[in-house]
Amino acid sequence: MADRADTRDAALLAPIELTGRGFYLTVGLLSLLILWGAIAYWTQFDEGLGVTGLHQPVSWGFYVTNFVFFIGISHAGTLISAILRLSKAEWRRPITRMAEVITVMVLFIGAGQILVDLGRPDRMMNIIRYGRYQSPLLWDATSISAYLTASIVYLYIPMIPDIAILRDRLGKRKLLYTVLALGWQGTEHQQKVLNRAIAIMAVLVIPIAVSVHSVVSFVFSMTLQPMWRSTIFGPYFVVGAIFSGIAALIVAMLVFRKAYGLHGYLKPIHFRYLGQLLLVMSLLWFYFTFAEYLTAYYGNEPEEMHVFWAKFSGPFWPFFWGMALTNFVIPVLCLVRLGRRTIGKVLIASLSVTVGMWLERFIIVVPTLSNPRLPFGEGIYFPTWVEWGELAGSFALFALFFVLFTKLFPVISIWEIREGREVGLKEVEERLLTYLPDTAEPRHAEPERGW
Amino acid sequence: MPSPSGGGDMRRVTGAPDRTVRALQWAMAGLAVLFIGGIVVWIIHLIRTAWQLQDVPSASIGISLVAIPVFLTLLGVILYVFWGLLGDRGER
Numbered sequence: 282m283a284d285r286a287d288t289r290d291a292a293l294l295a296p297i298e299l300t301g302r303g304f305y306l307t308v309g310l311l312s313l314l315i316l317w318g319a320i321a322y323w324t325q326f327d328e329g330l331g332v333t334g335l336h337q338p339v340s341w342g343f344y345v346t347n348f349v350f351f352i353g354i355s356h357a358g359t360l361i362s363a364i365l366r367l368s369k370a371e372w373r374r375p376i377t378r379m380a381e382v383i384t385v386m387v388l389f390i391g392a393g394q395i396l397v398d399l400g401r402p403d404r405m406m407n408i409i410r411y412g413r414y415q416s417p418l419l420w421d422a423t424s425i426s427a428y429l430t431a432s433i434v435y436l437y438i439p440m441i442p443d444i445a446i447l448r449d450r451l452g453k454r455k456l457l458y459t460v461l462a463l464g465w466q467g468t469e470h471q472q473k474v475l476n477r478a479i480a481i482m483a484v485l486v487i488p489i490a491v492s493v494h495s496v497v498s499f500v501f502s503m504t505l506q507p508m509w510r511s512t513i514f515g516p517y518f519v520v521g522a523i524f525s526g527i528a529a530l531i532v533a534m535l536v537f538r539k540a541y542g543l544h545g546y547l548k549p550i551h552f553r554y555l556g557q558l559l560l561v562m563s564l565l566w567f568y569f570t571f572a573e574y575l576t577a578y579y580g581n582e583p584e585e586m587h588v589f590w591a592k593f594s595g596p597f598w599p600f601f602w603g604m605a606l607t608n609f610v611i612p613v614l615c616l617v618r619l620g621r622r623t624i625g626k627v628l629i630a631s632l633s634v635t636v637g638m639w640l641e642r643f644i645i646v647v648p649t650l651s652n653p654r655l656p657f658g659e660g661i662y663f664p665t666w667v668e669w670g671e672l673a674g675s676f677a678l679f680a681l682f683f684v685l686f687t688k689l690f691p692v693i694s695i696w697e698i699r700e701g702r703e704v705g706l707k708e709v710e711e712r713l714l715t716y717l718p719d720t721a722e723p724r725h726a727e728p729e730r731g732w
Numbered sequence: 733m734p735s736p737s738g739g740g741d742m743r744r745v746t747g748a749p750d751r752t753v754r755a756l757q758w759a760m761a762g763l764a765v766l767f768i769g770g771i772v773v774w775i776i777h778l779i780r781t782a783w784q785l786q787d788v789p790s791a792s793i794g795i796s797l798v799a800i801p802v803f804l805t806l807l808g809v810i811l812y813v814f815w816g817l818l819g820d821r822g823e824r
Binding site for chain 1: 760779814
């Protein structure tokens with residue numbers, strides 16, 4: 282039985298066992314982009330933030346946009362994976378690992394943006410030595426640290442049985458896999474420990490994830506800046522984060538499905554379900570955006586209207602309407618009917634949302650700073666090659682981390698797929714019987730307790 | 733019931749003595765203690781500084797009341813997994 286399962290899931294181990302020319306080409310290409318980012322950063326480090334388009338009053342530009350965007354994407358992961366696990370959604374099995382990897386990778390990239398934005402990274406030490414908890418920036422530092430720790434743990438624990446499979450099957454990196462497998466033998470006791478730890482983490486990670494993006498929004502909404510001071514910024518950011526997270530997850534799934542031939546694991550039904558989830562989030566995002574802008578418009582406060590019109594018909598109109606098009610119009614048109622060409626439609630919608638959510642973060646950060654409440658005078662922000670380099674380098678670094686991960690560990694959880702075949706099928710049937718009327722109760726169903 | 737990923741003699745499998753592997757595994761747990769312990773100490777340091785300067789210590793205390801238990805719970809889960817798995821290498 283185990284041997285049959287071994288050969289059946291050989292496709293999941295193939296990317297680790299064999300390395301083709303495509304891998305080296307991808308790494309080479311990504312390294313070039315990272316090199317551009319590194320040169321850009323070195324230039325900024327050497328000459329100061331003056332080489333960027335940042336100035337007064339626009340002191341936050343691409344870097345803070347990237348920070349909010351990447352931290353948002355991180356919700357893909359852990360939050361979606363945790364919710365699907367807790368709700369016992371069986372179709373989660375080939376998805377969760379990728380979602381968890383995205384979270385860990387983008388959190389590193391997102392937190393790194395703040396270091397880049399500081400200009401003087403050595404001043405990070407000031408936060409450690411003299412940080413003040415009155416500042417939402419420090420709330421961010423704390424909650425992101427908690428989320429990063431939780432995400433690493435939540436990625437690692439469900440990987441342990443797969444690492445044990447690699448330890449026993451592969452002829453290379455024995456020491457690494459043996460150490461990381463923590464002596465996993467699959468005994469009943471070990472399985473119990475693992476399941477309990479996964480369940481605790483799945484519950485714990487949801488409030489942490491929600492708190493992280495709420496706190497990111499507080500960095501803006503705790504100020505008195507026009508169009509930032511909003512009571513719904515917390516949930517608005519969380520909704521946007523889950524929205525962009527699902528889109529990024531779908532794109533990653535499609536890339537690895539194609540690259541590693543995982544068609545048997547990532548089936549159209551997975552994309553259909555995630556597509557439906559993306560559609561719901563698109564509608565929810567539109568609702569929050571509408572509520573946010575309608576409230577500002579109705580209030581008609583002069584400073585707010587200045588920013589409002591700068592977005593609607595002023596210098597930022599292409600970004601604003603581009604955001605509306607890519608986050609709402611295109612996804613809804615693609616996803617409302619998923620009868621045929623599901624994968625193509627879901628891919629277009631996801632790419633569109635990924636671009637749209639980056640624009641959304643940009644349209645929140647920059648126009649307000651360009652039109653400040655204090656009498657600084659208006660400012661227009663033009664990023665220089667340094668910021669473009671950092672942007673390209675950050676995306677490439679994320680992709681490179683992900684690709685390297687897939688060369689070391691299975692990108693789809695092998696043991697969870699096997700568990701699905703061996704245990705999940707039976708469990709689903711029994712669970713279904715407990716939902717339906719006029720069916721015999723399964724033997725171990727809970728006894729009925731009266732009121 | 734053993735899983736399809738059966739174990740083997742550690743030295744034969746890795747070429748490294750069992751004790752080295754064990755030491756590395758416990759070093760990982762030690763790193764987690766150090767990392768999370770460091771964060772908790774940092775938060776306490778911020779409370780102390782706020783208290784000494786009378787710089788709204790209630791904010792620091794309020795936030796740490798949430799943050800410290802979260803970090804300690806995470807550490808608890810990590811140690812539970814290490815203890816639970818390393819303490820049972822198929823003997824039971």
